[in-house]
Amino acid sequence: MPRLTLAAITTSLLDPVDLVISEGETVVLHGQSGSGKSLLLRAIADLDDHSGDAMLDDTACSSIPAPLWRRQVGYLTAESCWWSALVGEHFPEQNPELVCRLGLPEEVFDWEVNRLSTGEKQRLGIARLLANRPDALLLDEPTANLDPEHTNKAEKVIKDYQAQQQCPVLWVSHSPEQRRRIADRVFRIEGRQLLQEPA
Template sequence: MAALRLDRLHSRLLEPLDLLIEAGALLFLSGASGSGKSQLLRAIADLDPHTGEVWLGDTPRSRMPPALWRRRVGLLPAETCWWAEEVGAHLPLMEHASQHPLSLGSNTRASPPAGQPIGRVLKHLAAFTRRSRPRQSATGTAHEPEPASATPSQIIDWLARIGFEPDVLGWSIARLSSGERQRLALVRLLAQMPTALLLDEPTANLDPGNGARVESLVTHYRQQQQVAILWVSHDPLQRARLGGRALAIRNARLEPVA
């Protein structure tokens, strides 16, 4: 629960800008391609060199370790990349599992060797949910060394909201379509429990049904966690559906959309 505030942020292609997004508020950003929308999001997430400061609540970015900042201010890029072979390996699910080698080890040994990922995953999940649940959500203090991750049951709930069964966790990344990757990337991002969200056209490659699912998951998370959201979108209907402020990039500046 914290506002996201840009303070003379000078990203590539844009004039230095001040901007405040209150906790729980939604701000839509549009602009011609190449006008610097993605560059702005990258600058806020601190991926490219630039000048200016960003505040998350009372904490300036420069006072936070970069890794913690990027966890808190979650950027969903237009193109998603994956580093492990299976979907589940990208989620805190597996970190929990590695902390409890007993449950993981016994389950993998007990499960059939191949072809039954569903059973294996469900057994994992049963083991996880039996455990006492970790802290439910990230609180906004910067002193906390490692912010809380989502619980396995939250992740399963989110997966269901965008149309996936839990067995997707055992799927290989190579098998996924680009739309599936895009939807799963949102769950991957939420699983790090960000306090602010930067979404770069999260529904661009999705059919209307899945687009609506993504919209409703983001809305659910926003209402539950009161996160500030900067959403790049070209779809006026989407803006109308979800409400919120809308700005557009014109001549390297942000201007209100009529």
């Protein structure tokens, strides 16, 4: 599976970012809110105008259609959003086994979206993202609204997927404990720079 290369990706809040995330590697990013973490993820997913380019192996984002690129880089927003009435209508294919591992019942696909709690939405967001079978993961605080038990479940689901696909992961996390559990490398946003923290 591929490695993710950021080549001078520039957003309004950060100086050009050069970073290579190898296959199966987890890079964790943290920094104050408003420091530009989400903007960086959005730029990698090509949702905002930006300079620089991102690459999965040798395939540059700018060289393929944007929808195809976005399916491959798997961006999970901090707050998942749902556009249809029923949960199941948002899934290209329904994977009951996956939602069970996230602590949700099989019938969740028949549930109404506006009855979901914040935590349920967050876990379903993870399931929906993985159903696309992305080649990399860009995760914006995927467990921010979860209790410790569900945080563990969600982490395990993500880690299992990563191990199975050997995909590079860029993970935004505010929790120091979580960073210790999951990170291969940790970066902190300081001003306009990404600074690597000692292991």
